[in-house]
Amino acid sequence: MELGVNMKLNNDEAKKLKKDFPIFRSNPELIYLDSAATSQKPKKVIDAISQFYENENANAGRSIHSLAEKSLVRYDESRATVANFINAEKNEIVFTKNATDSFNLLAHAIFPLISEGKDEILLTEMEHHSNIVPWQELAKRHGLKIKYVKIRDNYTLDLADMKKKLTRKTAIFSLTYVSNVLGTANPIKEICEMIRRRGALSVIDASQAVAHTKIDVKRIDCDFLAFSSHKMYGPTGIGVLYGKKEFLDKMQPVSFGGGMIKKVGLDSTEFADMPEKFESGTQNIADAVGLAEAIKYLEGLGLDNIKKWETELLAYALRSLKEIEGVKVYNPGAEKSSSTISFTLDGIHPHDVAELLNKDGIAIRAGHMCAMPLIESLGLTSKGGLCRASFSFYNTFEDIDALTKSLKKINEKFKGIQ
Amino acid sequence: MNKKQQEHEPIPEDMYKEHMLELYRSPSNFGVLKNFTHESTEHNTVCGDEITVQLEVEDEKIRDAKFSGSGCVVSMVSASLLMDKVKGKSVSDIFEMNKEDVAKMMNINVTPARIKCALLPLEAIKKALRK
Numbered sequence: 298m299e300l301g302v303n304m305k306l307n308n309d310e311a312k313k314l315k316k317d318f319p320i321f322r323s324n325p326e327l328i329y330l331d332s333a334a335t336s337q338k339p340k341k342v343i344d345a346i347s348q349f350y351e352n353e354n355a356n357a358g359r360s361i362h363s364l365a366e367k368s369l370v371r372y373d374e375s376r377a378t379v380a381n382f383i384n385a386e387k388n389e390i391v392f393t394k395n396a397t398d399s400f401n402l403l404a405h406a407i408f409p410l411i412s413e414g415k416d417e418i419l420l421t422e423m424e425h426h427s428n429i430v431p432w433q434e435l436a437k438r439h440g441l442k443i444k445y446v447k448i449r450d451n452y453t454l455d456l457a458d459m460k461k462k463l464t465r466k467t468a469i470f471s472l473t474y475v476s477n478v479l480g481t482a483n484p485i486k487e488i489c490e491m492i493r494r495r496g497a498l499s500v501i502d503a504s505q506a507v508a509h510t511k512i513d514v515k516r517i518d519c520d521f522l523a524f525s526s527h528k529m530y531g532p533t534g535i536g537v538l539y540g541k542k543e544f545l546d547k548m549q550p551v552s553f554g555g556g557m558i559k560k561v562g563l564d565s566t567e568f569a570d571m572p573e574k575f576e577s578g579t580q581n582i583a584d585a586v587g588l589a590e591a592i593k594y595l596e597g598l599g600l601d602n603i604k605k606w607e608t609e610l611l612a613y614a615l616r617s618l619k620e621i622e623g624v625k626v627y628n629p630g631a632e633k634s635s636s637t638i639s640f641t642l643d644g645i646h647p648h649d650v651a652e653l654l655n656k657d658g659i660a661i662r663a664g665h666m667c668a669m670p671l672i673e674s675l676g677l678t679s680k681g682g683l684c685r686a687s688f689s690f691y692n693t694f695e696d697i698d699a700l701t702k703s704l705k706k707i708n709e710k711f712k713g714i715q
Numbered sequence: 716m717n718k719k720q721q722e723h724e725p726i727p728e729d730m731y732k733e734h735m736l737e738l739y740r741s742p743s744n745f746g747v748l749k750n751f752t753h754e755s756t757e758h759n760t761v762c763g764d765e766i767t768v769q770l771e772v773e774d775e776k777i778r779d780a781k782f783s784g785s786g787c788v789v790s791m792v793s794a795s796l797l798m799d800k801v802k803g804k805s806v807s808d809i810f811e812m813n814k815e816d817v818a819k820m821m822n823i824n825v826t827p828a829r830i831k832c833a834l835l836p837l838e839a840i841k842k843a844l845r846k
């Protein structure tokens with residue numbers, strides 16, 4: 298569905314949008330509140346992938362025949378669509394498997410960019426494991442130190458602590474745009490400005506932001522940015538690493554073989570230019586096409602429209618959850634966050650909550666949410682972490698009402714245990 | 716879950732039956748043993764469940780067993796029941812116990828997502844006995 302210029306997203310439109318997603322046809326009772334784990338896929342995206350395999354499939358950039366050429370054009374167009382979506386240049390877009398893969402590539406290739414005298418990597422306590430573990434490995438390889446910016450009691454980043462830790466010794470500051478647990482949206486543009494002033498490299502995890510807010514890498518002025526297609530209505534198996542031209546150009550490839558070369562001799566090889574030098578082997582062409590289609594779908598709705606509607610949903614959910622006895626919400630408020638609410642139900646293990654919600658057809662996430670350091674800092678490790686409800690534009694007030702109703706029922710069931 | 720799946724894999728209605736919740740409220744075999752010979756602590760990193768098992772083994776037989784820790788209904792109920800089950804069994808019998816035995820013992824249909832929770836106490840016992 299495309300929205301006209303003057304149309305706005307609201308509860309009625311959201312109900313209509315659900316029809317764009319076949320999963321809700323095959324699971325009519327499903328109340329899907331787990332879009333932060335992976336979003337559902339519109340029919341258009343699914344069709345674009347099949348269409349590619351049925352009509353255009355060939356190995357892009359390998360064979361000299363019309364199909365292979367068509368396939369290459371489609372792959373190239375997809376890259377252009379991604380670049381245009383985040384206001385980057387086409388050759389600044391590297392296709393990866395997912396955001397995790399993007400971070401791994403970066404952590405393997407970034408070292409030569411680090412200036413002398415800098416030996417610290419700065420992260421935050423609200424990072425997903427994908428933005429922690431690759432850096433720990435880089436730190437191990439090169440004897441670097443990792444520091445973490447703390448989180449304040451209101452679930453926002455402690456900017457005072459950040460100013461203390463972001464020093465001339467900081468080589469890289471890698472942080473999330475939106476927390477996958479707290480939903481907190483960090484003031485990323487301002488932070489990137491501070492990083493630049495310290496002469497450090499800025500790396501942004503946009504996995505939880507890219508489907509919810511307009512991203513403009515030139516405006517943010519970050520050095521690198523990573524995201525996955527599957528959290529933005531595209532297929533699994535493809536992701537993006539954006540890097541500023543000057544940096545990608547200086548970085549060496551980390552995976553070698555076909556496709557990433559200009560010329561191979563018996564003893565030495567000349568590598569391809571960016572971004573191809575980072576894309577070894579036959580690429581995931583069909584899913585790149587799928588991702589481009591997902592972007593077209595998002596642009597059809599308009600990121601500003603999406604943001605407005607999802608903020609409304611979030612505010613409604615926050616109000617509803619706060620009325621339930623024993624619920625503790627870990628979120629900085631609808632204006633400072635994006636589409637995700639984590640919560641606990643007093644005395645009931647998050648996995649039990651998730652299991653019982655599932656019986657009512659409600660899908661949420663429970664556990665440590667791939668953010669164990671954060672769960673630890675919130676003091677929730679021994680309690681099994683958190684429950685997380687995450688929203689998309691296809692969710693409705695009724696979905697949230699169902700969640701509230703079911704949580705009250707669970708409270709009733711466990712009465713006497715707390 | 717689509718309709719077809721629902722027909723073949725019914726969502727268990729009995730995982731949170733009253734007797735399960737009762738056992739969760741007041742677990743049996745919860746606590747510590749004075750004269751334990753084996754002990755181990757096992758974590759479920761997915762849920763954050765943590766369970767410590769203490770065993771008293773004599774002549775290759777389990778004489779007594781207790782557990783402590785915290786976790787979800789599935790892991791705690793499994794622990795309560797399992798401590799009873801292993802008492803009197805030989806060490807080699809315990810190493811032969813598996814997923815099916817635990818599911819049978821609990822008499823509920825443990826979903827694949829929760830099987831780790833159900834098996835945590837058994838893993839803790841086996842780990843203690845390997846020491």
